[in-house]
Amino acid sequence: MLAYALKRIQLGLIAILVVSVFVFIAVRLSGDVSLMLVATDATPEELATVRHELGLDRPLAVQYGLFAQRVFLHGDFGTSMRYGVPALDVVLGRLPATIQLAGLAFALALLLGIGCGVIAALHRDQWPDKILRSVAALGQSTPNFWIGMMFVLIFAVHLGWFPTGGRGSLSSLVLPAITLAIPSSASILRITRSAMIDALGSESVNFLRVMGTPERDIVWQHALRNALIPVVALAGIQLGMLVGGALIVEIVFSWPGLGTLLVDAINRRDYSLIQASVFVTSTFLVFLNLMVDLLFGVIDPRISYR
Amino acid sequence: MSLPSTAKPVLEVRELKTWLRGHDGGALLKVVDGISFSLAAGESLGIIGESGSGKSMTAMSLMRLTPLDAQGGGSVVLEGEHLENKSAHELRSIRGRRIAMILQDPMVALDPLFSIGDQLAAPLANHLNLSGDALEARMIELLTAVGIAAPADRLEQYPHEMSGGMLQRVVSAMAISCDPAVLIADEPTTGLDVTVQAQFLDLLEDLQRRRNLALILITHDVGVAVRICQRIAVMYAGRIVEAGPMEDVLERPAHPYTQLLLASAPHMGGMQRGSLPTIPGTPPHLGRLPAGCAFAPRCPQAFDRCRVDTPPEFAVSAKHSARCWLVAQ
Numbered sequence: 001m002l003a004y005a006l007k008r009i010q011l012g013l014i015a016i017l018v019v020s021v022f023v024f025i026a027v028r029l030s031g032d033v034s035l036m037l038v039a040t041d042a043t044p045e046e047l048a049t050v051r052h053e054l055g056l057d058r059p060l061a062v063q064y065g066l067f068a069q070r071v072f073l074h075g076d077f078g079t080s081m082r083y084g085v086p087a088l089d090v091v092l093g094r095l096p097a098t099i100q101l102a103g104l105a106f107a108l109a110l111l112l113g114i115g116c117g118v119i120a121a122l123h124r125d126q127w128p129d130k131i132l133r134s135v136a137a138l139g140q141s142t143p144n145f146w147i148g149m150m151f152v153l154i155f156a157v158h159l160g161w162f163p164t165g166g167r168g169s170l171s172s173l174v175l176p177a178i179t180l181a182i183p184s185s186a187s188i189l190r191i192t193r194s195a196m197i198d199a200l201g202s203e204s205v206n207f208l209r210v211m212g213t214p215e216r217d218i219v220w221q222h223a224l225r226n227a228l229i230p231v232v233a234l235a236g237i238q239l240g241m242l243v244g245g246a247l248i249v250e251i252v253f254s255w256p257g258l259g260t261l262l263v264d265a266i267n268r269r270d271y272s273l274i275q276a277s278v279f280v281t282s283t284f285l286v287f288l289n290l291m292v293d294l295l296f297g298v299i300d301p302r303i304s305y306r
Numbered sequence: 307m308s309l310p311s312t313a314k315p316v317l318e319v320r321e322l323k324t325w326l327r328g329h330d331g332g333a334l335l336k337v338v339d340g341i342s343f344s345l346a347a348g349e350s351l352g353i354i355g356e357s358g359s360g361k362s363m364t365a366m367s368l369m370r371l372t373p374l375d376a377q378g379g380g381s382v383v384l385e386g387e388h389l390e391n392k393s394a395h396e397l398r399s400i401r402g403r404r405i406a407m408i409l410q411d412p413m414v415a416l417d418p419l420f421s422i423g424d425q426l427a428a429p430l431a432n433h434l435n436l437s438g439d440a441l442e443a444r445m446i447e448l449l450t451a452v453g454i455a456a457p458a459d460r461l462e463q464y465p466h467e468m469s470g471g472m473l474q475r476v477v478s479a480m481a482i483s484c485d486p487a488v489l490i491a492d493e494p495t496t497g498l499d500v501t502v503q504a505q506f507l508d509l510l511e512d513l514q515r516r517r518n519l520a521l522i523l524i525t526h527d528v529g530v531a532v533r534i535c536q537r538i539a540v541m542y543a544g545r546i547v548e549a550g551p552m553e554d555v556l557e558r559p560a561h562p563y564t565q566l567l568l569a570s571a572p573h574m575g576g577m578q579r580g581s582l583p584t585i586p587g588t589p590p591h592l593g594r595l596p597a598g599c600a601f602a603p604r605c606p607q608a609f610d611r612c613r614v615d616t617p618p619e620f621a622v623s624a625k626h627s628a629r630c631w632l633v634a635q
Contacts, residue, residue, distance in 0.1 A: 210407040211428070
């Protein structure tokens with residue numbers, strides 16, 4: 001188990017390193033930073049001076065080396081042009097809001113997806129299964145932002161049950177979290193359903209029945225635990241999509257998280273802030289995937305020994 | 307087909323039927339079509355036949371574990387109690403406790419996510435309410451009984467850490483864990499390496515004798531049945547076409563199907579010369595059974611009556627019977 005965990009952590013660190021390269025290159029590809037810093041009528045000499053001060057006249061590899069050194073050794077992504085404080089501080093200030101939203105949405109998605117998936121599998125091809133599958137297909141194919149806007153229209157504007165946006169009391173979390181959870185719970189429902197059906201038809205469940213095992217043990221211990229292996233694999237992917245989806249949902253509900261921050265930073269070409277946002281988001285995802293991988297080791301005894 | 311037995315039977319099966327609706331929604335398939343036999347404690351019956359002859363469905367019908375849409379009929383009496391009137395809950399307390407089964411492939415019969423100890427403990431806790439030291443001691447005793455060395459260490463292991471032969475021993479330990487009266491073994495050696503097949507059959511025979519089990523061994527391999535069974539029943543298209551004491555059937559097979567089946571089996575131990583004889587044709591589709599005897603189209607000795615009337619059961623000798631018009635002549 002420990003060797004497995006160490007191997008996973010190693011892979012996670014490599015992933016973060018690769019992310020830093022992509023972040024660095026992507027921002028360099030998006031345009032010349034120095035043009036943003038000088039007056040529109042600056043002479044080429046003035047431009048060259050700025051470029052020299054920023055180190056932009058040096059080879060790309062050297063620039064990356066300096067960037068990586070600052071990032072990994074000092075956690076320094078530079079100063080946000082808009083906020084005038086270190087970019088990382090701005091990003092970390094916004095992170096809790098996104099974690100709160102994505103975390104609640106993920107919990108909702110797991111609860112709804114696994115719960116309804118098991119119900120659908122137990123009533124295979126009967127009406128509960130048919131209804132749940134139709135709802136899941138709808139939830140999976142409807143764009144997130146549209147659902148969000150409809151929720152705002154119905155539950156916030158017309159019924160006035162929840163605020164239209166912003167991050168205030170707990171009630172402001174309800175609509176964005178549900179919006180964000182819908183597509184993921186639909187995917188999780190479908191994979192749980194098919195994995196449960198496979199597990200319930202397996203030879204080992206057959207043997208449990210032959211041995212007179214109570215049906216609730218068969219369903220909730222054996223079949224569900226076996227079905228959770230593909231569900232956890234999907235949940236890992238869904239986590240990434242949730243954080244990505246959070247960026248869009250945050251904008252619909254004016255949720256002050258990383259999504260709104262990132263879009264704002266891109267619009268203002270606040271490069272330090274873009275780099276810091278993307279890097280922190282990616283590192284967060286790598287960390288979550290690491291957790292998912294470790295969870296596999298807990299569920300499936302065959303993994304620890306690979 | 308009734309098989310009179312000397313001792314008081316622990317299992318009596320009368321006209322057992324399991325009919326399934328085909329996947330295409332067509333005619334009812336008579337997968338098990340009127341099976342009768344009885345079995346006393348300490349007796350062993352081999353049910354042999356080609357794949358698709360209804361052997362495994364017979365076993366599942368005995369356990370009352372047929373598909374939900376199956377239509378059933380006949381009676382199964384276990385230790386004097388009719389199983390066909392039992393509730394699902396009552397049946398669960400009987401399965402694994404009084405009638406148990408060993409499945410074909412030990413590599414998939416156990417749950418890969420639970421340790422051997424957890425899985426072996428479940429029937430003992432469910433049926434006998436064992437726990438703590440008594441449970442532990444019983445598990446060790448069972449693993450020892452099926453010839454597993456260092457049983458205490460094995461309890462901690464997971465199925466993927468054990469070989470197929472070892473797993474089939476664990477499955478057997480689970481099956482006999484609550485001292486059932488009847489043990490069904492459905493092709494128990496098919497999933498094993500040839501080298502451990504014989505060892506496992508020895509174990510099965512040993513368990514059956516020591517624990518006075520009524521054993522039903524289902525196999526397509528005549529050699530396996532001959533090795534450990536006292537009686538034999540030959541199935542074809544959902545019916546027992548010939549049944550009797552092993553020596554009688556081996557020496558004087560009455561049904562042409564049995565004769566061909568025995569001739570096409572490789573003789574264990576000796577080298578075979580030339581190619582093995584085969585039975586011409588294939589088993590009939592259950593949705594398109596011919597009129598008369600189901601074997602008639604493949605039977606070298608069939609005559610006109612075979613294609614018109616279904617043969618009833620005829621006595622060959624006191625305990626030996628066959629469903630064939632040839633016996634009547």
